[in-house]
Amino acid sequence: MNLPEHSPLGKTSAYRTDYAPELLFPIPRQGKRDELGLKGTLPFFGVDIWNGYELSWLNMRGKPQVAVARFTIPADSPNLIESKSFKLYLNSFNQTRLAGPDALKMLLQQDLSAAAGANVHVTLTMQEDFAKLEMGELEGQLLDRLDIDVDNYSPQPETLKANFDELPVEETLVSHLLKSNCLVTGQPDWGSVQISYYGPQIDQESLLKYLIGFREHNEFHEQCVERIFTDILRQCKPQHLTVYARYTRRGGLDINPWRTNFSSAQRPSNLRNARQ
Structure with a gap:
């Protein structure tokens, strides 16, 4: 292997x-x-x-x-x-x-x-x-606008919270503060992430803290996105969920993983963003 x-x-x-x-x-x-x-x-x-x-x-x-x-x-x-x-x-x-x-x-x-x-x-x-070849930014409400205190830089799924007592919502949230590190070398990987869902409303502060929690985490791009998807699905229980990340390039390559459980979700357009 x-x-x-x-x-x-x-x-x-x-x-x-x-x-x-x-x-x-x-x-x-x-x-x-x-x-x-x-x-x-x-x-x-x-x-x-x-x-x-x-x-x-x-x-x-x-x-x-x-x-x-x-x-x-x-x-x-x-x-x-x-x-x-x-x-x-x-x-x-x-x-x-x-x-x-x-x-x-x-x-x-x-x-x-x-x-x-x-x-x-x-x-x-x-x-x-x-x-x-066109450029474009991920669409959605910007989580980075939130003024929060952060003291954890490893992913903690229990950070995530959702409102299970209200009617479900449909929304798209975006953050440009995603950073993780290469699984082998520890070199930094920088990215933007878009989270679209339908279900109990996710507490935005908890989601931003969770995403910032990848800052000292070592995993490949694809693995980080699957971890984000799985943690949100388990903790917040949306019926529909899509997670899409655009990572900056290294060595002339960028990697942009897209994961969804929504059968009618359209594949992303692959527009290069400003940092790419």
């Missing part, structure tokens, strides 16, 4: 510039899900949306080509892909000659699907279409 500590994270790595799919390092998702008590049918579905901004290869005449890539990995795939290995893999195309974007896309989908254990969808935006 591939464990995070065996990955390229925190180790000196040689940058291959010739195609090397063996660089990809898959990590089983189930280990961290076991910590959350998630066995059997998951309480959510969703995707991990990765954006790659440092993708380049050579055409058959040796001229460099560039593109921006979007990779969509199903949340029910057996494995996540460790981000540094993903970066090293993408760099292995730098001096690789390919017949065109379609040939690149075929290899990317083939290799990433094999690593994830499920079909990974790849979209390439070529240089002539860069101007079509």
Whole structure:
């Protein structure tokens, strides 16, 4: 079994510039899900949306080509892909000659699907279409406006409170104060998070304190989002819940996990925000 500590994270790595799919390092998702008590049918579905901004290869005449890539990995795939290995893999195309974007896309989908254990969808935006890439911020009521005292920086689910004595509400809440740390290296990961739900009204101060509680917590992006989803679902008991995080990029990659239990929820638009 591939464990995070065996990955390229925190180790000196040689940058291959010739195609090397063996660089990809898959990590089983189930280990961290076991910590959350998630066995059997998951309480959510969703995707991990990765954006790659440092993708380049050579055409058959040796001229460099560039593109921006979007990779969509199903949340029910057996494995996540460790981000540094993903970066090293993408760099292995730098001096690789390919017949065109379609040939690149075929290899990317083939290799990433094999690593994830499920079909990974790849979209390439070529240089002539860069101007079509839009930006936008997460919509919702801003939790960060609250003036609160904070003295805890590890996630505590018992912090979360909801009003079970009133009628259910439907609302979307946003915070830009999400920070966690890499599971292996401890390097900081910065993000924004959007929480949409229908159910007992969540106490906003308790939710903001809970989210700030990830500040010294070590976990991968995908794992943090699943922890947030699971804790809110158990403590606040919404009928419908969606958690979506946009993390800032590292090594030319950003990771944006989306989890929901609402069957008609629309997949997010993947608009890059100001910090990305």
